[in-house]
Amino acid sequence: GQNIDQPTEMTATEGAIVQINCTYQTSGFNGLFWYQQHAGEAPTFLSYNVLDGLEEKGRFSSFLSRSKGYSYLLLKELQMKDSASYLCAVTHASGGSYIPTFGRGTSLIVHP
Amino acid sequence: DAGVTQSPTHLIKTRGQQVTLRCSPISGHKSVSWYQQVLGQGPQFIFQYYEKEERGRGNFPDRFSARQFPNYSSELNVNALLLGDSALYLCASKGSNYGYTFGSGTRLTVV
Numbered sequence: 001g002q003n004i005d006q007p008t009e010m011t012a013t014e015g016a017i018v019q020i021n022c023t024y025q026t027s028g029f030n031g032l033f034w035y036q037q038h039a040g041e042a043p044t045f046l047s048y049n050v051l052d053g054l055e056e057k058g059r060f061s062s063f064l065s066r067s068k069g070y071s072y073l074l075l076k077e078l079q080m081k082d083s084a085s086y087l088c089a090v091t092h093a094s095g096g097s098y099i100p101t102f103g104r105g106t107s108l109i110v111h112p
Numbered sequence: 113d114a115g116v117t118q119s120p121t122h123l124i125k126t127r128g129q130q131v132t133l134r135c136s137p138i139s140g141h142k143s144v145s146w147y148q149q150v151l152g153q154g155p156q157f158i159f160q161y162y163e164k165e166e167r168g169r170g171n172f173p174d175r176f177s178a179r180q181f182p183n184y185s186s187e188l189n190v191n192a193l194l195l196g197d198s199a200l201y202l203c204a205s206k207g208s209n210y211g212y213t214f215g216s217g218t219r220l221t222v223v
Contacts, residue, residue, distance in 0.1 A: 004154075031210065042202060042214040043155065050210075087154050097167035100212060102147075102154035 002026040004103035006088050011109045012078055020073045020086050020106045028093030033100055034062050034073045035087040043087055046073065075108075083110045114139070116205050116215035124221045125193050133188045133218045137205030143167075144186040145212065146178055147202040155202055161186055190220075198222045 003025040012018040024032070031050040035043035047055055049064035049071060061074040073086055085105040091098045117136045125131050137144050143162045147155035157170035161180035175191045184205075190197055198221050204212040 033212070035214075042216045045211050045213065048210050089154075094168045097143075097160055097162060099145075099157055099160055099168045101157060104152075104154045 002090055002092060002101040004088055004090055004101060006086075006103045006106045008104070009107045009109070011111065014078055014080060014110055014112050016078050017074065017076050018078060018108065020075070020088075020108065022071045022073075022088035022103060024069050024071070024088070024090045024103075026069075026090050026092045026101070029066060029090065030093055030098045031091045032062075032064055032071050033087075033089040033091065034060075034071075035089065035102075037085045037087060037105065039084075046086075078110050080110050080112070083108060116203055116213050118201075118203050118215040118218050120218060121216065122219045122221075124223060127193055127195060127222055129193050130189065130191045131193060131220060133190075133201050133203075133220070134185065135188070135203030135205075135215060136185045137203075138207065138213055141205035141207040141213075142184055143206040144180055144184065145204045145206070146186070146188045147204065148172075149200045149202055149217070150198075158188065193222045195222050 006022045034046040037043040047062035054063045059076045064071045087105045088103040089100040091100045145160040146158040149155040159178040160168035164180045178188045180186045200217045202217045203215045
């Protein structure tokens with residue numbers, strides 16, 4: 001099976017930097033997603049890492065270490081609108097397909 | 113370009129009833145996945161379909177079933193509803209790239 005662990009809740013100040021960690025255990029690893037989900041809305045895609053290293057996309061960056069089963073999402077210059085749940089999802093091979101399995105999400109609260 | 117569309121948006125059912133949820137993927141996307149999300153949790157995988165064939169099934173009872181049609185739209189059926197089935201049901205479609213795009217979901221309440 002798959003085991004994904006991320007903190008339940010984090011708080012940060014507007015303008016600051018926050019790092020959300022995700023650790024995982026899985027077989028047949030085929031990539032890791034980060035999604036953002038505002039309350040009552042659908043998850044929206046932020047990033048995808050399949051190789052080790054850092055992927056940067058504007059204010060958001062995502063890092064992956066496959067050997068350590070570890071990823072983080074880095075959010076810079078935090079804005080109030082970044083208050084949301086951040087979901088880590090690990091894709092594993094299953095029956096000829098690749099299935100994303102989600103963690104329980106990290107609720108980020110950005111305050112002034 | 114329309115995104116992933118799901119219907120209905122909200123639904124209230126009584127215990128023991130049956131429900132059918134519908135999903136239309138992004139045009140050209142052949143893969144559809146279904147997820148259940150209860151409040152405060154991440155989405156839990158239910159089914160994945162590709163080209164009308166089931167490619168994956170999560171740890172859900174046989175009361176849950178799904179199918180995919182020739183136009184790649186999909187239905188999720190849940191029989192003998194329980195109070196614990198109350199959740200947001202999300203559909204995600206995937207094209208040739210790696211990204212999954214989610215619909216806005218169907219909020220099911222079982223009373």
